[in-house]
Amino acid sequence: MPIVLKSPQEIALMREAGRAVAEVLAILAWEIRPGLVLRKLDDIVRREFAKRKVVPTFLAYQGYPARVCVSVNDEVVHAIPDSRVLREGDIVSIDLGATHNGFVGDAAITVGAGRTSPEAERLLRVTEEALWEGIRAAWAGARLGQVSAAIQAHVEGNGFSVVREYVGHGIGRSMHEEPQVPNFGLPDQGLVLKKGMVLAIEPMVTAGDWRTRRDSDNWTVRTVDGSLAAHFEHTIAITGGEPQVLTLP
Ligand code: MF3
Ligand code: CO
Numbered sequence: 001m002p003i004v005l006k007s008p009q010e011i012a013l014m015r016e017a018g019r020a021v022a023e024v025l026a027i028l029a030w031e032i033r034p035g036l037v038l039r040k041l042d043d044i045v046r047r048e049f050a051k052r053k054v055v056p057t058f059l060a061y062q063g064y065p066a067r068v069c070v071s072v073n074d075e076v077v078h079a080i081p082d083s084r085v086l087r088e089g090d091i092v093s094i095d096l097g098a099t100h101n102g103f104v105g106d107a108a109i110t111v112g113a114g115r116t117s118p119e120a121e122r123l124l125r126v127t128e129e130a131l132w133e134g135i136r137a138a139w140a141g142a143r144l145g146q147v148s149a150a151i152q153a154h155v156e157g158n159g160f161s162v163v164r165e166y167v168g169h170g171i172g173r174s175m176h177e178e179p180q181v182p183n184f185g186l187p188d189q190g191l192v193l194k195k196g197m198v199l200a201i202e203p204m205v206t207a208g209d210w211r212t213r214r215d216s217d218n219w220t221v222r223t224v225d226g227s228l229a230a231h232f233e234h235t236i237a238i239t240g241g242e243p244q245v246l247t248l249p
Helices: 008-031 039-052 118-136 144-157
Strands: 068-072 075-077 091-100 103-112 168-170 177-181 198-201 204-206 212-214 221-223 229-231 234-237
Touching: 008 039, 008 091, 008 103, 008 234, 039 068, 039 091, 075 091, 075 204, 075 229, 091 118, 091 229, 103 118, 103 229, 103 234, 118 144, 118 198, 118 204, 118 229, 118 234, 144 177, 144 198, 177 198
Parallel strands: none
Antiparallel strands: 068 075, 068 091, 075 221, 091 103, 168 177, 168 198, 198 234, 204 229, 212 221
16 A cells, blocks of 8 residues: 555544543553553553543454553563553553544553663663654655664664564554554665655664564564563654654643
C-alpha cells in the first residue's frame, strides 16, 4: 500500500484518538505497583475506552486477545495482560491503541513497579530520550533515516542496544501503514518525509543484546539473553514546521 498523506482535518481527528490513548496510558501508569495483577490493566482499558467512546485497536488484531500489551522486564513487546503479578523492581512496558472517527492512535510507555535499580532507571530514561530525539528529527524534507539514526545514536551512545526485528510504522485508518520506521539506520537513507505523513515512532531498547525470540504463546517477544527491555512510542504528524505529537493528553 502506498503512503497515505493526511489533511489537517484528518490529523485533528487523529489527535482525538491520540488524546484518549494518552489519557488512558496515564491512568494505567498510575496503577503500576508491586502486587498488581496485569489483567486489571485490561479491565481499566475496557472501562476508560467505553467512557471515551473509543475502540480498542489491539483487541482481535491478528487474533490478539487483549486491549493492551503489557511487557515486563525481559519482555520487549506484545505480552498479554494475564494473571501475572508485578514484583518490586519490575519494569513494565504498556502499549495502547485506540480507534476513533476511523483513525488510530498508538503510544507506549515503560514504568517501574516500586523501587527499580539505577540501571533500569537509566534504560527507561535513555529510551524515552531516544524517542524524542527521533521526533525532533521528523521534519518535512528530512529523510526517514535521520529519524532512525538519531534514535540509534542516542541508544548506542549510552551503551544500550536497539531491537532490529520490530520497527515503528505509518499509521492512519489502519494501525500499520507504510512506511516502516526502523530504530536503526543511516541518515542519508529512506524516503523523504512529507507534510501530512503520520508515523508511530517506537524505539524498543535492550540493556544487553538486541536479539529477541517469541514465546510459545506466539505473542510475547523477549530478549534472548534475558536482559531488560524498554519501549516508548508516540504517534506524530509531519507538518510544515515542527512535528506534532498526536498522543498527548
Ligand atoms: N502497538 C503495536 C505496534 O505498533 C501493536 C500491538 S500488536 C497487537 O505494532 F496485536 F497487540 F495489537
Ligand atoms: Co506501534
